[in-house]
Amino acid sequence: MPHDIHIVTEAELRDIVTLDLALVDVIERAFAALSEGGVVMPPVLSMDLPQANGEVDVKTAFIPGVESFAIKVSPGFFDNPKIGLPSLNGLMILFSAKTGLVEAVFLDNGYLTDLRTAAAGAVAARQLAPAQVETAGVIGAGVQARLQIEAAHLVRPFSRVLVHARDAEKARACAADLGQRLGVEAEAVADPAALVAKSQLVVTTTPAREPVLMADWLHPGLHITAMGSDQEGKCEIEPAALSRADVYVCDRGSQCAERGELRAALAAGLWDRGTPPELGDVILGRATGRQSESDVTICDLTGTGVQDTAIAAHVRARFPGAGTVIRA
Amino acid sequence: MPHDIHIVTEAELRDIVTLDLALVDVIERAFAALSEGGVVMPPVLSMDLPQANGEVDVKTAFIPGVESFAIKVSPGFFDNPKIGLPSLNGLMILFSAKTGLVEAVFLDNGYLTDLRTAAAGAVAARQLAPAQVETAGVIGAGVQARLQIEAAHLVRPFSRVLVHARDAEKARACAADLGQRLGVEAEAVADPAALVAKSQLVVTTTPAREPVLMADWLHPGLHITAMGSDQEGKCEIEPAALSRADVYVCDRGSQCAERGELRAALAAGLWDRGTPPELGDVILGRATGRQSESDVTICDLTGTGVQDTAIAAHVRARFPGAGTVIRA
Known part of the structure; x- marks a missing residue:
């Protein structure tokens, strides 16, 4: 049964999502949820690819009460700079937490990871500095x-x-x-x-x-x-x-x-x-x-995967019309 | 650095990919590669979601000599039939085995999984029946x-x-x-x-x-x-x-x-x-x-993940222009 899936590029994401206190709050709530219990966060799936001087990590987490969950794939291919490409890339896929249907694909080349990682630093500073x-x-x-x-x-x-x-x-x-x-x-x-x-x-x-x-x-x-x-x-x-x-x-x-x-x-x-x-x-x-x-x-x-789910669900909730809609 | 990514829907895949002997051969070679060594295939990442009566599996494999590798996400949400949706869904993402860049997203709702699973049955029958x-x-x-x-x-x-x-x-x-x-x-x-x-x-x-x-x-x-x-x-x-x-x-x-x-x-x-x-x-x-x-x-x-990588790379190689091109 075809449904709408939003395909959102890095450029589109850079236009709409920035590092701000709203995002820091979202990431802080994600860490709180992780400690509260009920979160399902499997160990990172890691794949070392020595033949390609690369590695791939897959992270995910299901947060109770959050309407979607993300699966993030982060490839790191360390010979890329030799051919003018960044080492780190990747994407996030957002799924409905109720049906498992794909809701959005964020072709972010690691941009959302950069933001959620920085936001975790802000949470650490707010709590501990x-x-x-x-x-x-x-x-x-x-x-x-x-x-x-x-x-x-x-x-x-x-x-x-x-x-x-x-x-x-x-x-x-x-x-x-x-x-x-x-x-x-x-x-x-x-x-x-x-x-x-x-x-x-x-x-x-x-x-x-x-x-x-x-x-x-x-x-x-x-x-x-x-x-x-x-x-x-x-x-x-x-x-x-x-x-x-x-x-x-x-x-x-x-x-x-x-x-x-x-x-x-x-x-x-x-x-x-x-x-x-x-x-x-x-x-x-x-x-x-x-x-x-x-x-x-x-x-x-x-x-952590909770950060990925938190930022992806945040983007989806704040910008529900973002990207190109593909019916699949 | 933006690059072209092909977004291919289930309907588009059903039009171009069918169960045939060429696909059986592709899956047979994948199993051979798995036994030859050099394949990197991490254990399945499994996430049980009892709160949603669901589960999510992530499979992947890197096959030496194959130009791309797939990561497949298979959600199974077993209350879906109550609201008229299939239990099984999901997608495959194809990455360059050289750079880790995303090449294609197959929004197949499990169709390619169905095919590569059936093709494995044909391999088993050909080898053992x-x-x-x-x-x-x-x-x-x-x-x-x-x-x-x-x-x-x-x-x-x-x-x-x-x-x-x-x-x-x-x-x-x-x-x-x-x-x-x-x-x-x-x-x-x-x-x-x-x-x-x-x-x-x-x-x-x-x-x-x-x-x-x-x-x-x-x-x-x-x-x-x-x-x-x-x-x-x-x-x-x-x-x-x-x-x-x-x-x-x-x-x-x-x-x-x-x-x-x-x-x-x-x-x-x-x-x-x-x-x-x-x-x-x-x-x-x-x-x-x-x-x-x-x-x-x-x-x-x-x-197995080798079947996913094999079918996704096969589709990409045979139908390089398939789907909607998104520059991201």
Whole structure:
């Protein structure tokens, strides 16, 4: 029985969906739902394709009360830049949570993933960063470096941003972009330790496999969001830092133990506080977050299917007529 | 960087893709590739949605040498018939095996799955059934009952078909359809034991959770293809039959042990022949298939990602201009 399916392109999505507080609220509610129970979120389906220097991840989640659920496919093919294509692509498919019929296909090439990932950073900052943030720092200078800082600024309107990246030129370009976009003082910083020392909020956005932020750099009143480790083998934060922080929070405990910062800490025997709290537990008040301005907090984000379902359902609800309608 | 993506509907697919020997050959090569090695086929991602009386399966496979790979999403929402919708739906997405870019979205509502499932039945019959089949029988009277018999007829042009189903009226309708379509004698049969006794080739196509074909019914020169058990808990063939057959073959051993006929046989302690051969092993001559006309053979089909990739890549290669082109 043919029904209408909306096919929405990246360009169309960029026109209508942006990073704003409404989206941050949507993602915050998704994390709360994940901790409340009733969410069905299978482990990530991961396919390594060494012959193609690629990998494919499939994420999904069913959230009770949300009218649709998304299945997201994220291919990463790392030889693409050699032929002028981005490494990361993909799409999201939205299904009715009542009938399983396809409602929409978002041919977003990863744009909605970028947004929902940045929005999770804003949720982490809102829940865990000190109330007053004057300086925010970011390690990394790519798309997520920009989006994470923009997201953090929505909830902690700092007046200065510092950027460190291995490539100093990219760091300068990123700082210039952010300064202009947010209207704040912006500076590229050669020494990541100095960046952390001067910041109350730091986001790590690298694909690092060795720590880029050391445990000795932690200081009172620091919040860190580590969002780069989303695959086994990645590691941005020195493992000893997790137990040294007053509060360490996962987006999803089981995922962080497999592919987040927690993985390396567990492997090194440097995590001994049992099951860490999840971001949703903090949102719901079921776990203790920051208790004083001097606490050190770390949030480990690996990226979850609830974020995908939440953003896709949000786009569908706010822009029901978007895209090209195909009857199939 | 926007690129062309073909959106192809079920109606468009029905116009261009049918069950024929070319498709059977494509599916046979896919099974051979699976046994040759180099295929990357993760376990099925399964999501049970008891709140919606639904389930969702995601299957995929990367086949070396095939230019694209598919990811297939199959939702089954079993309250749909109450509101006039089919239970099974879904789509396939085809990605470039070189870049990971989306090439096509087949909004097939399960049509390509129906075809590749039937084609696997033809492969099983071609590899394992006796050379001479005069009578084919089918237990079940749904879409797959029709397609499996049509597929078997491509490789074993029998002159009579027998149909058994719990609902005698549906069995009669199915027999009438098949008789007309294939130009063979066709009869609905009330007693499944009699159906098996008279047939050289039997296909079971039911969602049964208790056996519908008993071990005592096996007779010299019988081939059985069991394709209904594709989820844990399903069972069509009495477990003792597997070891009593001369040859028992899986489409994929690990999947059959979890969700095929093999699962119940293992659970009952009735399988003691170690790792069973796979269909691809038989195709490649690495495992022994039927050795005499009097052998009893059973093939257990659970449905694999290589079939999805094979049919989707086949459609793309044969009909590169199909569907609506969306630039995204």
